[in-house]
Amino acid sequence: MKIGLRTVKTAVCATLAILIASSLGLFYPTSAGIIAILSVTNTKRSSFQVGFYRICSLVLATCIAWICFKTFGYTPFAFGTFLVLFIPIAAAWKMSEGIAVSSVLVTQFLVEQTMDFWIIKNAFFLMFIGLGLSLLANLYMPNIEKKLKSDQVKIEEKLRILLYEMAQLFDQKSPELNTCDTLVVEVEEALKQGEIWAIQHAENQLLTQNSYYIHYLDMRHVQVQLLKSMNVLLHDIHFDMVAGKDIKQLFESTAETLSEMNDGQKIAKKVQDVYQIYREMPLPQSRKEFENRAKLYQLLTQFETFIKIKIEFVEQQELWKQGKKEV
Known part of the structure; x- marks a missing residue:
């Protein structure tokens, strides 16, 4: 007991x-x-x-x-x-x-x-x-910020693994998506638990308004919903390494650098580079190749949104800090 x-x-x-x-x-x-x-x-x-x-x-x-x-x-x-x-x-x-x-x-x-x-x-x-x-x-409440930071680390680690596993799907002709499906569920559960602690932490601030962890977890939640959609899209893609290798590298690069402190600007630049590569690629020669290219392009646009969400979050936090200093 x-x-x-x-x-x-x-x-x-x-x-x-x-x-x-x-x-x-x-x-x-x-x-x-x-x-x-x-x-x-x-x-x-x-x-x-x-x-x-x-x-x-x-x-x-x-x-x-x-x-x-x-x-x-x-x-x-x-x-x-x-x-x-x-x-x-x-x-x-x-x-x-x-x-x-x-x-x-x-x-x-x-x-x-x-x-x-x-x-x-x-x-x-x-x-x-x-x-x-x-x-x-x-008036006495235990400080749970250490717990929140620990949850952040675990969530980011799960996101890195998920992105890496999604990248590995490009090497498989008939990919098994069970690993990615499981990881998506695990990240969603971790976010739900983290949100409970974040709300409690914010509610324990009497003289200050500290909702950073709530906003952070909201940002990650939106990102995970995008990854969930991308994971579903991967079911329908024929993994042509000629057309998909650049997206694979994007996923791997993001998996290596994803963290709370990464503002996403470098990855956003790489996304634009991949867009340019796609523009310069020869036109599809068959209907199947055209449909596959379209799905890869859709995957890329969703990934771009994934990165933009983090960029906007960082920018909003900077504006909040500047406003707080001015006050």
């Missing part, structure tokens, strides 16, 4: 919340513990968002409860009326996170048969204690 960091935080916060509420002489101190349990989230930013919306929802709930209880008395019917009004309004104002907690606190008004200042103050103190401890606990 593995006990995670969030579990430890939740247990500690709930215990402290009950102890603090009890020491202050608050009624229903266990409610502070429940609020703490529900408020410990996976990221710093989500904790503050949840806290803000729960406080707002309690203000709204208190106002609606006051109207309902003063109109219908402290009865189950009044509480039901409160829920009918409170839930849709809270949901419409994007306060869904606070519906359950605020409703539980409102039941204290029903039990005590009053909405005097002391019981309202009691409810807000319970909320502040539970939320406050959960926010303090979530």
Whole structure:
């Protein structure tokens, strides 16, 4: 059995919340513990968002409860009326996170048969204690940037292997594409896992907006979709080494140099060189040769787009850095 960091935080916060509420002489101190349990989230930013919306929802709930209880008395019917009004309004104002907690606190008004200042103050103190401890606990989050960089290395290695395997298909008369198919699936899975970590990393930045890893993985995801399309196209190509050797060399060269720091400019220049070679080649002599040449040309244009995606990503990052320095 593995006990995670969030579990430890939740247990500690709930215990402290009950102890603090009890020491202050608050009624229903266990409610502070429940609020703490529900408020410990996976990221710093989500904790503050949840806290803000729960406080707002309690203000709204208190106002609606006051109207309902003063109109219908402290009865189950009044509480039901409160829920009918409170839930849709809270949901419409994007306060869904606070519906359950605020409703539980409102039941204290029903039990005590009053909405005097002391019981309202009691409810807000319970909320502040539970939320406050959960926010303090979530200020500590382990740095997962090392994990993200490790995922980057693994993804780039899989991409290099995929490009190399695609290049080797040009040497085969009847290529087996199972290796490439498997590699495409592996890269897609690695990207999905990486995106989960990248979002969590971004959500843990309170004072800065660092979405680099999200943008990086988005860029790689678009590239992989292109490679996936190119892999399908390779099923229909007759591997004529006279016409295809230059594309093969492009794939191999990219496989050797693909990395986070490579801006793609040199490969883009090589792509233009291959375009020029194709323009100077003798015209196809048969329909089959023409169709094959057209598919190779389509493969080349898709590969060019693959490289342009990285170039645009690098340019966007440079613009972002310049804008940040100017600010």
